[in-house]
Amino acid sequence: MNENRIILDDVSRFYGEVLGVNKVTLSIPPGITSLVGPNGSGKTTLMNLITGLVRPSRGRISVLGVAPSQPQRLFRFVGYSTQFDAFPKGLTGSQFIYAFLRLSGRPASECRELTTRAIAQVGLIEAAERKVAAYSKGMRQRIRLAQAIAHDPRVLILDEPLNGLDPLVRAETIALFKRYAAEGRHIVVSSHVLHEVDMISDQVVLMSGGYIVAEGQIRGVRSEIQDQRPMQFLIRCRQPHLLASKAFEQDHVVEARLLPEGEVGLPAAELCGWGPGVLIKTRDADAFCRILNRLALGGIDIEGVVPADDNVHSVYEYLIGGEEANQ
Amino acid sequence: MIRLWCTQVLAIIRLEMKKTFFARRGLWVYLLAFAPLVLFVSHSIAIRHHRDQLARIARDHPISSAALRDIQVGMTCDEVTQKLGQPYSQRRWHRRDEHNEQIEQSHCRYTDGKTELYLFFDKGKLTEMHRSELDTLHQSLQIFAGVFQSYYLRLAVFFGCVGVFVNLFRGEMLDKSLHLYLLTPTRREVLLAGKYAAGLLATVVIFTSSTALQWLALLGQFNPTAVANFLASTGWDQFSSYLAVTALACVGYGSVFLAVGLLFRNPIIPIAVVLLWEGVNPFLPAALRKISMIYYLQSLCPMSAAPGQDVPPLVRLLISPVQPATRSVAVLSIVILTGVVLVAAARLSRRMEINYSDDTQTICS
Numbered sequence: 001m002n003e004n005r006i007i008l009d010d011v012s013r014f015y016g017e018v019l020g021v022n023k024v025t026l027s028i029p030p031g032i033t034s035l036v037g038p039n040g041s042g043k044t045t046l047m048n049l050i051t052g053l054v055r056p057s058r059g060r061i062s063v064l065g066v067a068p069s070q071p072q073r074l075f076r077f078v079g080y081s082t083q084f085d086a087f088p089k090g091l092t093g094s095q096f097i098y099a100f101l102r103l104s105g106r107p108a109s110e111c112r113e114l115t116t117r118a119i120a121q122v123g124l125i126e127a128a129e130r131k132v133a134a135y136s137k138g139m140r141q142r143i144r145l146a147q148a149i150a151h152d153p154r155v156l157i158l159d160e161p162l163n164g165l166d167p168l169v170r171a172e173t174i175a176l177f178k179r180y181a182a183e184g185r186h187i188v189v190s191s192h193v194l195h196e197v198d199m200i201s202d203q204v205v206l207m208s209g210g211y212i213v214a215e216g217q218i219r220g221v222r223s224e225i226q227d228q229r230p231m232q233f234l235i236r237c238r239q240p241h242l243l244a245s246k247a248f249e250q251d252h253v254v255e256a257r258l259l260p261e262g263e264v265g266l267p268a269a270e271l272c273g274w275g276p277g278v279l280i281k282t283r284d285a286d287a288f289c290r291i292l293n294r295l296a297l298g299g300i301d302i303e304g305v306v307p308a309d310d311n312v313h314s315v316y317e318y319l320i321g322g323e324e325a326n327q
Numbered sequence: 328m329i330r331l332w333c334t335q336v337l338a339i340i341r342l343e344m345k346k347t348f349f350a351r352r353g354l355w356v357y358l359l360a361f362a363p364l365v366l367f368v369s370h371s372i373a374i375r376h377h378r379d380q381l382a383r384i385a386r387d388h389p390i391s392s393a394a395l396r397d398i399q400v401g402m403t404c405d406e407v408t409q410k411l412g413q414p415y416s417q418r419r420w421h422r423r424d425e426h427n428e429q430i431e432q433s434h435c436r437y438t439d440g441k442t443e444l445y446l447f448f449d450k451g452k453l454t455e456m457h458r459s460e461l462d463t464l465h466q467s468l469q470i471f472a473g474v475f476q477s478y479y480l481r482l483a484v485f486f487g488c489v490g491v492f493v494n495l496f497r498g499e500m501l502d503k504s505l506h507l508y509l510l511t512p513t514r515r516e517v518l519l520a521g522k523y524a525a526g527l528l529a530t531v532v533i534f535t536s537s538t539a540l541q542w543l544a545l546l547g548q549f550n551p552t553a554v555a556n557f558l559a560s561t562g563w564d565q566f567s568s569y570l571a572v573t574a575l576a577c578v579g580y581g582s583v584f585l586a587v588g589l590l591f592r593n594p595i596i597p598i599a600v601v602l603l604w605e606g607v608n609p610f611l612p613a614a615l616r617k618i619s620m621i622y623y624l625q626s627l628c629p630m631s632a633a634p635g636q637d638v639p640p641l642v643r644l645l646i647s648p649v650q651p652a653t654r655s656v657a658v659l660s661i662v663i664l665t666g667v668v669l670v671a672a673a674r675l676s677r678r679m680e681i682n683y684s685d686d687t688q689t690i691c692s
Contacts, residue, residue: 053506053681069677075512082510086503090345102338103511105331147507 003065005029006050006155006186011059013045019210020045024059026205026215028188032181034197035190036316037207043190044083046207047157050188051080063155064186076104079148083159085140087132093143094119094128097150104151118150119143121176123169137164145173155186162196174200206316230254230281232308233288238301240278246295252284279308332517339508339521340528346498347491347529356490356530359483360537363474367544374548378461384415385440392439398446402453404433407446411437414446464549464557468565471545472630475538475569480624481605484534484576491530492584493594495522506681515676523585523669530577538573542566561629568629575627575661579620582665586672589679613650623660626651 006028013020021042035043048054049061052068066073087096094115101111119128122142127135132143141164148156156177162170177187177200191197197204198218206214237243244256257279282288285307296302308314347353394410414435421429433448447455462470499505508518546554554562587597605621616622631651652660 048681051510053509055678055680071509072512072514072517075510080510082506084503084506086507088342088346088504088507089350089502099338099342100507100511102341103335103508103513105334105338105512 006064006188007060007062008046008049009060011049011056011061013049013054014057020054021049021207021210024212026212028186028205029203030181030184030186031202032177032187032189032200034201034204035188035207036197036204040209041207042210043207044159045210047080047082047159047188047190051078051157053080076151077154078157079151079153079155080157081144081148081159081161083163085137087140087143089133090131092129092131093124093135093139093146096132096143097147100147101150114150114152118146121149122146123172138166138169141165142169142173149176153185156180156188158187158189160190162191170196230283231285231288233280233282233285233292234259234277234306234308235280235292236277236303236305238303240276243295243300243302244278244280246300247278247280247288247291250282250288250291252287253280253282255279255281332514332520335513335517336521336524339513339518340525343495343522343525344529346494347525348532350494350498352498353490353494356487356533359487359490360533361540363479363483364537364540364544366474367471367541368547371544371548374462378548381438381443381461382440384438388412388415388437390437390439392442395437395439395442395444398444398453398456400453400456404448404451404453407453462548464546464553467545467548468630471541472628474541475572476625476628479538480572480576481621483537484530484573485580485602485605487534488526488530488577488580488584489594489598492523492526492581493588493598495526495585495588497588497594509679509681515679516673519585519589519669519673519676523581526585527577527581530581531574534577535570535573538569539566542569565629568627572624572627575658576620576624579624579661579665582668582672583620586668586675589672589676617652617660620661620664623652623657626657627654 006026008024008026011024012022019042024042024046035046037043045054049056050063050068052071052074055069061068063074063078066077068074088099091099097115097118098111101114102108104111106114116128119125122145124139124142124146127139132140135143141161145158145161148158158177161177162173165173174196177189181187181202189197189200201218203215203217205212235243240258244258247253248256259277259279280288292302292305390411397410398407414437417433417435419431419433421431424430430450431448432450435446435448437444437446441461443459445455445457445459446453496505499508509515513521546557558566583601584594584598587594587601591597605619608616608619608621651657
């Protein structure tokens, strides 16, 4: 089991008196795992711990069964694209990839082949022979990504990999991550762009102040906190008053609010094209869905149902706070 | 495994080459290394010019060396002219004494092509005499030994190694690019070995080539036949010894400064401590004197720089160890000292960390 997971067991890291991360216990399966949290929440420290760039003050880490203190084994199957925008002076994009691939001890011909492939994967073929110093921010981000994937790693750690990318490249990069995840690789991504995290993640790890505040699939995390934060559903129907009164008869429904057409104050995407409807808050989403089916069968014409806060942004806002979620 | 490590070391050397040889911030290393070359080349040109000039004068005003040696203070101007003929350069002037009487004074120069004689006459009598001889090969070699031991080893190679080896890790930390190495499947020890090899290659090439060129410039002022004879006897041995001492200095100081760059956020203080320790070496008790690079390096120098009478006693102490170590002991000691420092640095490198949130970016704990 440990051979196919990234395991952090009660890991803490302090910088003198300053907390990096504290008592982190995680077991990361294959797929895309997003680390989400505000600046200073410990995302980068966690990635550096996984890759051995910093050592834990306490606890144990293993990446597919290998300790980060063994870089000679670890980086045969791990690629890490840091946020750090520094490159050796005077190298072109392809020289940069090739030179560091050579450090793995591979033959020159194989390194050349891997370099070309990695550069093609990030769409930098035309700029490959230009000096990295002349690259734009987005191109430097892509060349770092190319370096991380060049040796075809089974584990990819990516610190804010979509920063500075234009929409087209961003979409291509997300597609690349998804393809890797579908192949059974581990992709650990840090981000604070929550809608992207929502779009790409199989599971999320929410961090704040060096602690993990929640982890798992976003829906699971949401249902875990529904006692404190009732789930919200937006329901579009022709008889909103009737639906509201029927729903309110249930014990687990704590609020039913009629929404006139064009109601604001909820995410624009969810309101797009909606007519009159009802906003229901419930402590038991499963029970509510069953009731909803019964009401529909009983003659209420329901046109659509959307969970209004079943996303990373809402969960993050509930767990960490509105201000930080908007960062 | 060894083959893999060698491949990785070569890859690191290739990556470091540009930084160690052509970095803009490393230009001063070249200045340090080649400053004595400029000195020896200019000296050689000046001496050759002077020697040619004297030879030409000796042809125009032929004087025997024996006649030059016969000149004594107290001789009259006529007696000197009788023995040596007319000088090739003469200046006369008059001054008045306390009785307002005019006194004739003169200054003249003679040469036999090798020795130059400066004579000063007062009231027609020789009162002062200076003899200036052109440097012999042996004298020039002594000068070279002095410059090599007092400046080249103690300052040029020392600070050159500071410039190259400290930057191997510290420079990467400042450029924030060290993590790129740490994210490759390379053992930290191999990374350290690769960086050390790259620094060593650069310093050995720069400093031994400067030593060789200085030597060439030094010999360039002498007659080719004399030089050929000298090289055939002990010259090549001396030459190769100087090259070996230069290379060993890079080996020893390089290891120390590589470790300093790895260990210390601010390397200036440890560098100052090492400089001080190497500087006070001649004043230390015999046992302590042996815990330094300079003691063994000076012991290996082919010629003890016997300083002239005009050299201050402090400098005299600096350029010659009192009881030099034997050649084998000296080489072995430098190799052992280097080995110990590198092994300690390799062990520490395993604990090397990068901290992106810190202003200094990298810490070693």
